[in-house]
Amino acid sequence: MDQVYVKSSPIGSLCLALLVCGTLWGQAQPTKPPEDRQAPPGTASRPTIQQPPPPPPKLPDVRQQGETGWWVGIYGWLPTQKPVFDKGKGATFTEASRVEMQGKPKYAAGAEAGFAVGLHNTLHFSYFETKASGNVESIPTTLHLWDQTYDPGTYLATNYRLQNGKVSFEYLTWPYPVESRRFRLKTLWQIQYTSIRSTFDAPKKSIFDENGNLILDAAGNPISYSGIGSRWFISPEFGLSTTYYSGRHVRFEASAAGWTFPHHNSVWDADASVNFKYGHVELRIGGKGFHFKTSTKSDYFSRGTMASAFVGVRWYSQ
Numbered sequence: 001m002d003q004v005y006v007k008s009s010p011i012g013s014l015c016l017a018l019l020v021c022g023t024l025w026g027q028a029q030p031t032k033p034p035e036d037r038q039a040p041p042g043t044a045s046r047p048t049i050q051q052p053p054p055p056p057p058k059l060p061d062v063r064q065q066g067e068t069g070w071w072v073g074i075y076g077w078l079p080t081q082k083p084v085f086d087k088g089k090g091a092t093f094t095e096a097s098r099v100e101m102q103g104k105p106k107y108a109a110g111a112e113a114g115f116a117v118g119l120h121n122t123l124h125f126s127y128f129e130t131k132a133s134g135n136v137e138s139i140p141t142t143l144h145l146w147d148q149t150y151d152p153g154t155y156l157a158t159n160y161r162l163q164n165g166k167v168s169f170e171y172l173t174w175p176y177p178v179e180s181r182r183f184r185l186k187t188l189w190q191i192q193y194t195s196i197r198s199t200f201d202a203p204k205k206s207i208f209d210e211n212g213n214l215i216l217d218a219a220g221n222p223i224s225y226s227g228i229g230s231r232w233f234i235s236p237e238f239g240l241s242t243t244y245y246s247g248r249h250v251r252f253e254a255s256a257a258g259w260t261f262p263h264h265n266s267v268w269d270a271d272a273s274v275n276f277k278y279g280h281v282e283l284r285i286g287g288k289g290f291h292f293k294t295s296t297k298s299d300y301f302s303r304g305t306m307a308s309a310f311v312g313v314r315w316y317s318q
Contacts, residue, residue, distance in 0.1 A: 060179070060180070061177060061178055061179060063120065065282070065316050066114065066116070067116055069317035069318035070113070070115045070317050071113070071314050071315060071316040071317060072112070072314070072315055073112045073113070074111050074112075074312060075284065075310050075312025075313070076311060077107065077308045077309065078105075078107055079130060079290075079306035081305060081306045082100050082101050083100075083160060083302055083303065083304030084100055084304060085097065085098070086300070086301060088301045089296055090298045091299045092299070095144035096144070097145060097300065099136075099143065099156070101132065101134070101159075102132070102133070102134025103133045103158070105130045105132040107130075109129065109130075110127060111126070111127055112126040112312075113125045117169070119172065122170040123167075123169055123170075124167075124168040124170055125165075125167055126166050126168070127164065128163075130162050131159070131160060132159075133158065133160075134157075135157050135158070136155070136157075137155060138154070139152060143156070146227030147227055148202075148225060148226070154202050155204040156200060156202060157201045158198070158199070158200055159198070159201075161197045162194075162292075163196075164192065164193065164194050164269075164290065166190055166237070166269075167190065167192075168188055168257075169188075170186045171188075172184060172185075173186055182246070185241075186240070187240060188241055190236065190238070190239070190257055191236055191237070192235060192267060193233075194232060194233055194235075194294075196231055196294065197228070198230070200226070200227045200228075201225055201226045202225040207225075229300065231302055233294055233295060235259050235267060237257040237259045237269075241254065241256075249276060249277055250275070251282075253272070253273050253274075254270075254271070255270065256270035257270075263297065264295045265292075265293055266291070266292070267291065267293070268289075269289065271310070275314075277316075282315075283311075284313070285309075287310065288307065288309075289306065289307035291306075
């Protein structure tokens, strides 16, 4: 059998070797992930950034009547308790001085005004006064009252006038933010002024002698049995107030504040009310209490605690 010889060309062998080498080199190279591949020339690389979820919708901040604009009001209450007048630690005399002031006031009248200050905060001004007069048929012992001395059995007339004024910054403490909540808790930062003026007299005691002549004092003036004086003090007060808006036309409110300086003066006041509003007008019905004591370090001091129901009306600008 004849043998067939294939003559190989040098060029063909070289091409075959190059093809085999190229195939093996391509299989050995790692495949790059799509994000690592270079962008075509002339284009910027933009990495992918995950966007955060949208924020929840913001609830509106609801301001109730009295938390915007301004308002004014009047009120009246009927305290029947009687203040007490007495001598203090600074007295230089030995006679007694304790007298329970007589009479019942017809009413105690008050006025107030408020202004919205910031978010749900209020600047509140208030004032009230009360007065009464009455008589003691016969005092049981000698009394030294102001610059007068009254003997036992004297018919004694008493009169007093009590005044109180206050500035209060009412700061929203909880909740915050308020949003649409109906409850408010506020801290009260206050400055108050209290004054009481008292007058005593012996109207049945004669100003004439046995000969019908006017009795004159050392200065040559007609004698007087009237003793008049006053005591007052200014002090801070701190407290809390709560308000609940139960509906569109009804609001419940309560507050209490006070301050004491041991062996000097003290004061506190409190009130609670249910309030009915229609439009710009609000009717307030509730109870009120007030306590005061002037400094016991002086020669005389006064103290008293008063409480009763009250009725008031407010008008709101908004």
